[in-house]
Amino acid sequence: MKIGFIGAGKMAEAIMAGLIEKAFARADGIVASDISEERLAELSRRLGIRITLDNAEVVRQVQVVFLAVKPQQLDQVLREIAPHLTADHLVVSIAAGKTTTHIESLLPAGRVVRVMPNIACLVGEGMNVFTRGVRAPVKDTELVKTLLNCCGRALELPEAQFDAVTALSGSGPAFFAYLLDRLVDGAVREGLSRQDALVLAEQTMQGTARMLQVTGMEPAALASAVTSAKGTTAAGRDILETETMAAVLDRTIGAAAQRSRELGRA
Ligand SMILES: NC(=O)c1ccc[n+]([C@@H]2O[C@H](COP(=O)([O-])OP(=O)(O)OC[C@H]3O[C@@H](n4cnc5c(N)ncnc54)[C@H](OP(=O)(O)O)[C@@H]3O)[C@@H](O)[C@H]2O)c1
Incomplete structure (x- = not known):
């Protein structure tokens, strides 16, 4: 063909x-x-x-x-x-x-x-x-x-x-790459080389996605499973999981979906 x-x-x-x-x-x-x-x-x-x-x-x-x-x-x-x-x-x-x-x-x-x-x-x-x-x-x-x-x-x-598909999987690689970049910057400030931090972050992102696929776990359940009271993950999540962050991510998908609707009308 x-x-x-x-x-x-x-x-x-x-x-x-x-x-x-x-x-x-x-x-x-x-x-x-x-x-x-x-x-x-x-x-x-x-x-x-x-x-x-x-x-x-x-x-x-x-x-x-x-x-x-x-x-x-x-x-x-x-x-x-x-x-x-x-x-x-x-x-x-x-x-x-x-x-x-x-x-x-x-x-x-x-x-x-x-x-x-x-x-x-x-x-x-x-x-x-x-x-x-x-x-x-x-x-x-x-x-x-x-x-x-x-x-x-x-x-x-x-x-x-x-429009939702376009926002999540069409535009998503840029969103996930941005989040990874910010986390890598943080690890560099804590002493890692950028090269090593990238290896660690990329494999962690890939491993997390793979684990969700293989186990069928909900993302929130995976997060809970790796968080012990007063541990390091809990300390990080206290900063990350604010209402502001949830609203920003929500609006990110909303804005991309809205742009998809606009492109459809143009
Ligand atoms: N990139 C992504 O991540 C992604 C994800 C999902 C969907 N898409 C969709 O995929 C489509 C292509 O995106 P892309 O990122 O591959 O864009 P791109 O790299 O800009 O490719 C489009 C190509 O078409 C050429 N072109 C422009 N006018 C043309 C014409 N009249 N006849 C023939 N060729 C022409 C462009 O040349 P010039 O550059 O000289 O204008 C360019 O080489 C878009 O509609 C986008 O919505 C892209």
């Missing part, structure tokens, strides 16, 4: 790399377009994919087309490719905020599946959520799921939940 990417940025590269690494697609079965010739040449060198500056050419060559441009660029791309799409095309949009109804309204033909990926696809640990438009049969979501599984985990959810 030939797979195309319109927009060859960070997310497109992460997904392409996963498809090639897991042997779902051959590099010469992938074709990507972008407005930057330099970016395309770089990707061709790194991944061995085929490239073109012509978005319509991608549509003419493949059956599955990923739309991987920024949300603000999506409508222009949809208008450009609309005349070249047929009912045989599966269009997979990863643009934040843009609904399947909106995409279908600009495409007279083509089945649409919407995906919210995250950047950890680059290391095969992405969290990818998908939903199908009215023209796409269940077998399209099965294909998209198989394809996304090459880059991490994939989960189907109702489109009404996509």
Whole structure:
């Protein structure tokens, strides 16, 4: 099966790399377009994919087309490719905020599946959520799921939940990275080198996530299980777990979800 990417940025590269690494697609079965010739040449060198500056050419060559441009660029791309799409095309949009109804309204033909990926696809640990438009049969979501599984985990959810999904898993790597950075700064002030502190913090974040996955424990239960009265963890939690901190994290997700709603309307 030939797979195309319109927009060859960070997310497109992460997904392409996963498809090639897991042997779902051959590099010469992938074709990507972008407005930057330099970016395309770089990707061709790194991944061995085929490239073109012509978005319509991608549509003419493949059956599955990923739309991987920024949300603000999506409508222009949809208008450009609309005349070249047929009912045989599966269009997979990863643009934040843009609904399947909106995409279908600009495409007279083509089945649409919407995906919210995250950047950890680059290391095969992405969290990818998908939903199908009215023209796409269940077998399209099965294909998209198989394809996304090459880059991490994939989960189907109702489109009404996509703003929350965008806020939590789409934007989440930046939020978790920020928290890790602050904790590392604290450990450096307490005497660790930044390099060592990063190793400790990264493994602790990964181990915590893995433990929650394996045991099925609630995060609050895990926190209680490692906190003894008057111990070191309790001393840290007394500072961390304030109403202000809870409100800040709540508003962080709220602001990202609100921006996703705005992008959908833009
Ligand atoms: N990055 C993430 O963590 C993440 C997470 C979840 C979802 N997403 C979604 O994934 C999509 C892509 O994000 P990204 O981070 O990969 O962005 P990106 O790195 O900026 O990639 C978009 C690429 O599309 C190119 N482009 C712009 N206009 C085009 C056109 N008319 N035709 C063809 N190519 C065009 C851009 O070129 P220029 O740079 O020259 O404009 C750029 O190379 C976005 O819609 C975003 O909402 C991203």
